[in-house]
Amino acid sequence: MEEFRLDPIDFTFDLISSEKTGCRECIPIENALKSIEFKKGYIRVYEMKDRVQPSRYQLDGKFFKRSNAHGYEELIVESENHSSTFSSYTADDIEKLLLIISERLNELKTYEIGKNISVSRYVNGHDYWDLVILPIPMQNTQKCHVCEGLNYVGNREVYKTENITVYVPFSPKKNELLRITTIKHTSIEELDNIIAFDIANIMIKIMGKITKEITFDIKQSGSDHFEIEVIAGESDPIDALGITRINYFPEDSAKKIGEKMNDGK
Numbered sequence: 001m002e003e004f005r006l007d008p009i010d011f012t013f014d015l016i017s018s019e020k021t022g023c024r025e026c027i028p029i030e031n032a033l034k035s036i037e038f039k040k041g042y043i044r045v046y047e048m049k050d051r052v053q054p055s056r057y058q059l060d061g062k063f064f065k066r067s068n069a070h071g072y073e074e075l076i077v078e079s080e081n082h083s084s085t086f087s088s089y090t091a092d093d094i095e096k097l098l099l100i101i102s103e104r105l106n107e108l109k110t111y112e113i114g115k116n117i118s119v120s121r122y123v124n125g126h127d128y129w130d131l132v133i134l135p136i137p138m139q140n141t142q143k144c145h146v147c148e149g150l151n152y153v154g155n156r157e158v159y160k161t162e163n164i165t166v167y168v169p170f171s172p173k174k175n176e177l178l179r180i181t182t183i184k185h186t187s188i189e190e191l192d193n194i195i196a197f198d199i200a201n202i203m204i205k206i207m208g209k210i211t212k213e214i215t216f217d218i219k220q221s222g223s224d225h226f227e228i229e230v231i232a233g234e235s236d237p238i239d240a241l242g243i244t245r246i247n248y249f250p251e252d253s254a255k256k257i258g259e260k261m262n263d264g265k
């Protein structure tokens, strides 16, 4: 059972989770939701049942808030083997993949699960995308933070096409190398083949010239303008949404520590 908790001081969330870290796709799962043609085979989409509880709850309590609002998670898997072929894909392949993800998010949009989307891909691991949609954190959507940020990129920009900019963020996340975004306000659901092709080429360039030990994380929160975070090493999709994963329950921890402190020795 997982649970979200809100820190009342800085309004950041923890996800308290017993989930083991490691390759999600190598955890045995069954019954694909759907199959999509890709290259000479099929992409399969698996719902992650342990996390799938489309939420009808708001966080409860007045000050210390908690909720078992889990949102939704699925894996979009290109291959059943634990090896990576992503860096050998052509720009056409990656373009097609990005459009498949966009189409899938369009389908999921009808369920109104939440506005926080993270679709992450560790380039050196298993060939899958880990898709998470959450109703939290709540976002202030008055102005688009991505469009606003682009006005001040200045000397932090490292690459540009007609449609896309690649830059080092003003305040990068932990291990974040670069961020890719569309110059024009565009949601991931309205991604077209022109933008997808530009992004595919940039991804290939980054993997070829910078490093292959990265995670690409397509992220969209509140303002409906997607960004792609390029993170060094392997990264949890929950992290991209600004949520810290904690692998113990505070109450269990208090019990264990309390017993030792009070055992009278």
Ligand SMILES: [Zn+2]
Residues within 6 Å of the ligand: 023, 024, 025, 026, 081, 082, 083, 125, 126
């Ligand atoms: Zn694996």
Ligand SMILES: [Zn+2]
Residues within 6 Å of the ligand: 144, 145, 146, 147, 148, 184, 185, 186, 223, 224, 225
């Ligand atoms: Zn925007």
